[in-house]
Amino acid sequence: MTTPDTPTDPAAPYRITREPYYRPVGNEVELFTAAHARRMPVMLKGPTGCGKTRFVEAMAHKLGRPLITVACNEDMTASDLVGRFLLDRDGTRWQDGPLTTAARLGAICYLDEVVEARQDTVVVIHPLTDHRRVLPLDKKGELLHADPGFQLVISYNPGYQSLMKDLKPSTRQRFAALAFDYPEAEVEAEIIARETGCPRDTADKLVQIAHRARNLRGHGLDEGISTRLLVYAGQMIAEGVNPTLACTMTLVTPLTDDPDMHETLTSAVSTFFTDP
Numbered sequence: 001m002t003t004p005d006t007p008t009d010p011a012a013p014y015r016i017t018r019e020p021y022y023r024p025v026g027n028e029v030e031l032f033t034a035a036h037a038r039r040m041p042v043m044l045k046g047p048t049g050c051g052k053t054r055f056v057e058a059m060a061h062k063l064g065r066p067l068i069t070v071a072c073n074e075d076m077t078a079s080d081l082v083g084r085f086l087l088d089r090d091g092t093r094w095q096d097g098p099l100t101t102a103a104r105l106g107a108i109c110y111l112d113e114v115v116e117a118r119q120d121t122v123v124v125i126h127p128l129t130d131h132r133r134v135l136p137l138d139k140k141g142e143l144l145h146a147d148p149g150f151q152l153v154i155s156y157n158p159g160y161q162s163l164m165k166d167l168k169p170s171t172r173q174r175f176a177a178l179a180f181d182y183p184e185a186e187v188e189a190e191i192i193a194r195e196t197g198c199p200r201d202t203a204d205k206l207v208q209i210a211h212r213a214r215n216l217r218g219h220g221l222d223e224g225i226s227t228r229l230l231v232y233a234g235q236m237i238a239e240g241v242n243p244t245l246a247c248t249m250t251l252v253t254p255l256t257d258d259p260d261m262h263e264t265l266t267s268a269v270s271t272f273f274t275d276p
Helices: 028-037 052-063 078-082 098-105 119-128 185-196 200-214 227-238 243-252 259-272
Strands: 042-045 067-071 083-088 091-096 108-112 134-137 142-145 151-156 176-179
Touching: 028 042, 028 052, 028 176, 042 052, 052 067, 052 108, 052 151, 067 098, 078 083, 078 098, 078 119, 091 098, 098 108, 098 119, 098 134, 098 142, 119 134, 119 151, 185 200, 185 227, 200 227, 200 243, 200 259, 227 243, 243 259
Parallel strands: 042 151, 042 176, 067 108, 108 151
Antiparallel strands: 083 091, 134 142
16 A cells, blocks of 8 residues: 555556566577676667567566667657657646656666667767767756666667668667577477467477568568567467468468469468368
8 A cells, every 4th residue: 555655666667577488599688688787778680570679578677677668660759759848737848758768767768660760860869878878858958867777779670771761870889789580490489389378389380381481581572470470370379260360360461462472371381281
């Protein structure tokens, strides 16, 4: 029971109270832990759905840090990150943005798919990524010094790089980086079985379908089947859905609108699962 004198934790809404399942595939946990000890900014590079976000959640739980996640997009402005003045019935008040909130609370701030944000928005993070660790709030006339626990983490998918959507060298070189990819077949099948409750032999078949699809990347597919989609398929199968129908819904239809590619992926599914 709380009383008016009971202290509250302002970071409580951002704390991960239940440990997320994350299966390490290398030394990424040790490396991130060392970087966090120095509050080093970290960049996570890897394809869609390979576990980058889950990794950050797992590390925030392991390290006991609150986590504030921002899904970046091309319409996001610097004010969306930093904050703005709002009008209400009592007049004008300042509302911190997620980046400012993280800096005040000493949270890990995770900017997911940062290249989706406009470059003039991304530059606001620069003063937080070097020895200064400050965030100028120009509209408020405040220079915010980040809490000692604050750490900045960004992610992006190198497969979607273009001249219009890429990180400037001045941003890249402010971060240490960890490269992620889809796990080895045995590990990926283990993850799917653990996450979904589907039989291990089913998980093995799903991974084999994914490997066939990933070989088509650049030959009709922009991106292969992600571990996330394999988890979706496993969850549907665990719910009693026919495996062929489950795979069509989660692995084939989301990936392509091209009839020939749809047929190719359907053929890969039928190699491992019998039609209903």
